[in-house]
Amino acid sequence: MGKGTLVRALRERSPDIWVSVSATTRSPRPGEVDGVDYHFVSDDDFTHMIERGELLEWATVHGTHRYGTPRTPVDNALAAGKPSLLEIDLQGARQVKASMPEALYVFIEPPSMDELVRRLVGRGTEDDLERERRLRTAETEMAASKEFDRIIINDDLDTAVSQLEALVLDAR
Numbered sequence: 281m282g283k284g285t286l287v288r289a290l291r292e293r294s295p296d297i298w299v300s301v302s303a304t305t306r307s308p309r310p311g312e313v314d315g316v317d318y319h320f321v322s323d324d325d326f327t328h329m330i331e332r333g334e335l336l337e338w339a340t341v342h343g344t345h346r347y348g349t350p351r352t353p354v355d356n357a358l359a360a361g362k363p364s365l366l367e368i369d370l371q372g373a374r375q376v377k378a379s380m381p382e383a384l385y386v387f388i389e390p391p392s393m394d395e396l397v398r399r400l401v402g403r404g405t406e407d408d409l410e411r412e413r414r415l416r417t418a419e420t421e422m423a424a425s426k427e428f429d430r431i432i433i434n435d436d437l438d439t440a441v442s443q444l445e446a447l448v449l450d451a452r
């Protein structure tokens with residue numbers, strides 16, 4: 281939780297780390313750019329991507345919108361030996377682990393549920409229902425954190441970004 285913020289900061293700090301751009305059926309938030317933050321696609325387009333086998337993994341996240349990792353860019357980055365990062369939810373991580381057990385799986389955890397609530401309220405982009413959904417997802421994901429190889433507590437952003445950067449570069 282807080283993965284989006286962490287990964288955006290890592291991208292700026294370490295342009296050599298390749299970060300996958302996911303496809304999603306959700307709408308852009310203010311400031312999000314198509315093709316940079318996500319490929320914002322329609323429900324029909326997402327379904328076609330699944331049918332054509334274009335996604336390495338995909339999931340319905342927070343019970344609402346679908347998110348998925350385009351397969352070809354990942355294959356290309358790995359073939360080029362680039363340090364690579366996928367920012368995906370628990371369901372996606374489980375799918376990728378089935379085909380890439382050798383990858384390093386890092387769980388990003390908020391300092392506390394209270395702080396997570398404060399951050400979501402502070403962002404102000406979700407209504408009460410959506411915020412509630414996100415908190416339930418966070419609880420489910422935290423209960424599964426043992427499935428991951430490493431845990432980073434996203435308390436101080438700079439510290440968390442440095443820890444993530446070190447893990448990605450080491451795992452290469």
Ligand SMILES: Nc1ncnc2c1ncn2[C@@H]1O[C@H](COP(=O)(O)OP(=O)(O)OP(=O)(O)O)[C@@H](O)[C@H]1O
Nearest residue numbers: 281282283284285286399400402403434435436437
């Ligand atoms: N280390 C941090 N310190 C302070 N605020 C943070 C920190 N990390 C994230 N935030 C804030 O918390 C809010 C939610 O974070 P973010 O957008 O990264 O989560 P998300 O991408 O929606 O969720 P997920 O982690 O499930 O992908 C944002 O407003 C973000 O600015």
Ligand SMILES: Nc1nc2c(ncn2[C@@H]2O[C@H](COP(=O)(O)O)[C@@H](O)[C@H]2O)c(=O)[nH]1
Nearest residue numbers: 283302338339341347348349367368369372
């Ligand atoms: N399984 C996947 N999950 C993904 C992917 N891209 C993002 N995500 C996860 O979705 C939620 C919500 O993100 P938000 O941008 O709407 O806040 C978050 O947990 C992401 O990790 C993906 O390609 N596959």
